[in-house]
Amino acid sequence: MHRFANPARFLRLAKVILPYSSGIAVLSLGFGLWFALAASPADYQQGDSVRIMYVHVPSAWMGMFCYVAMAAFSAMALIWKHPLADLLAKATAPVGAAFTFLCLVTGSLWGKPMWGTWWAWDARLTSMLILLFLYLGYMALINAFDDPERGHKAAAILALVGAVNVPVIKWSVDWWNTLHQPASVVKMGGPAIDPSMLLPLLLMALGFKAYWVCILLLRGRAEIAAQKIRVIRMAQIHAASRGE
Amino acid sequence: MTRKQRRLYFVLLGMVTLGAAVALVLTAISDSLVYFYSPTDIVSQRIPEGRRMRIGGLVEEGSVKKDGKAVTFKITDITNAVPVAYAGILPDLFREGQGVVVEGRIEKDGLFHASEVLAKHDENYMPKEVAEALKKSGQWNDGKQAK
Numbered sequence: 386m387h388r389f390a391n392p393a394r395f396l397r398l399a400k401v402i403l404p405y406s407s408g409i410a411v412l413s414l415g416f417g418l419w420f421a422l423a424a425s426p427a428d429y430q431q432g433d434s435v436r437i438m439y440v441h442v443p444s445a446w447m448g449m450f451c452y453v454a455m456a457a458f459s460a461m462a463l464i465w466k467h468p469l470a471d472l473l474a475k476a477t478a479p480v481g482a483a484f485t486f487l488c489l490v491t492g493s494l495w496g497k498p499m500w501g502t503w504w505a506w507d508a509r510l511t512s513m514l515i516l517l518f519l520y521l522g523y524m525a526l527i528n529a530f531d532d533p534e535r536g537h538k539a540a541a542i543l544a545l546v547g548a549v550n551v552p553v554i555k556w557s558v559d560w561w562n563t564l565h566q567p568a569s570v571v572k573m574g575g576p577a578i579d580p581s582m583l584l585p586l587l588l589m590a591l592g593f594k595a596y597w598v599c600i601l602l603l604r605g606r607a608e609i610a611a612q613k614i615r616v617i618r619m620a621q622i623h624a625a626s627r628g629e
Numbered sequence: 630m631t632r633k634q635r636r637l638y639f640v641l642l643g644m645v646t647l648g649a650a651v652a653l654v655l656t657a658i659s660d661s662l663v664y665f666y667s668p669t670d671i672v673s674q675r676i677p678e679g680r681r682m683r684i685g686g687l688v689e690e691g692s693v694k695k696d697g698k699a700v701t702f703k704i705t706d707i708t709n710a711v712p713v714a715y716a717g718i719l720p721d722l723f724r725e726g727q728g729v730v731v732e733g734r735i736e737k738d739g740l741f742h743a744s745e746v747l748a749k750h751d752e753n754y755m756p757k758e759v760a761e762a763l764k765k766s767g768q769w770n771d772g773k774q775a776k
Contacts, residue, residue: 567751
């Protein structure tokens with residue numbers, strides 16, 4: 386792990402990975418959307434409304450995946466003081482927040498025609514909303530301090546504390562009666578979803594993950610640059626005050 | 630023990646403690662996290678008249694009677710059934726044998742007067758042709774669940 390904590394090595398690695406991850410993102414999102422919107426069959430009960438699933442479900446996965454990634458980076462930053470881990474956690478937060486928001490919006494649009502309501506305070510929907518608030522809280526906290534060190538530390542602790550919400554989201558549909566249906570893909574006994582519909586779903590999920598890798602590398606690069614600028618400015622101020 | 634190790638154990642211990650605390654709290658308030666009760670809960674717990682609640686179950690086969698905008702049907706979990714009266718627009722997925730959640734209260738006439746009917750759908754997704762082929766070959770399990 387320590388080998389990758391070096392910013393110079395990260396920059397080199399980012400240069401190599403970026404073309405591949407953006408290629409995978411474009412291809413799998415392109416094919417995925419084509420399958421999802423045109424080539425896949427309508428559902429036997431829900432008709433064409435089922436196509437919302439191809440955005441909704443991968444977004445929900447991304448919301449949880451990004452949170453786990455953010456918490457893991459935060460743990461690395463707290464325990465091993467990796468210089469890069471804080472920056473990567475910070476870079477992941479807005480991506481996770483955006484996908485969580487997308488999941489809630491598409492879920493609401495799907496809920497109205499299928500369930501008959503835009504929103505229900507059941508355990509799955511509520512825990513997903515809490516996830517969005519955790520992201521927003523993290524982003525607010527990390528920017529709330531003048532000293533970035535302190536902001537990173539406080540936000541990392543929040544990220545770790547909020548991580549208990551992730552298993553609650555995943556198993557809320559099994560632990561309590563919810564309006565939301567139980568898991569279709571990641572469950573005991575294999576997916577309860579036809580292969581012709583599983584393919585676009587997985588393609589979309591792959592595309593979203595590749596997109597996250599791209600954003601992580603780009604934002605990571607930008608954060609490193611910002612830190613360098615900060616150090617140079619500090620040195621200039623220091624030099625100027627000594628020169629007097 | 631190095632400082633890194635100490636921090637590692639500190640974070641792990643914190644996570645375990647927090648996880649245990651949350652698990653205890655969620656177990657304790659489990660009853661209020663439930664979005665709806667089953668017809669069996671209603672029958673066995675003798676919930677008083679006039680209390681607002683939600684019941685979830687399947688629409689009993691052959692129980693739906695429509696009279697203009699007014700609908701009556703029975704909501705069942707196979708073991709027990711509760712008669713429901715509703716006046717309003719039903720969701721698209723509402724049909725016999727389908728899961729629904731109704732919100733309302735039991736009135737003096739013994740009927741559950743619903744102010745809202747929500748359809749629940751199951752976790753199975755398949756094209757129409759596959760559903761028909763399954764029904765034809767007798768492998769169809771109706772996707773019925775008591776929940």
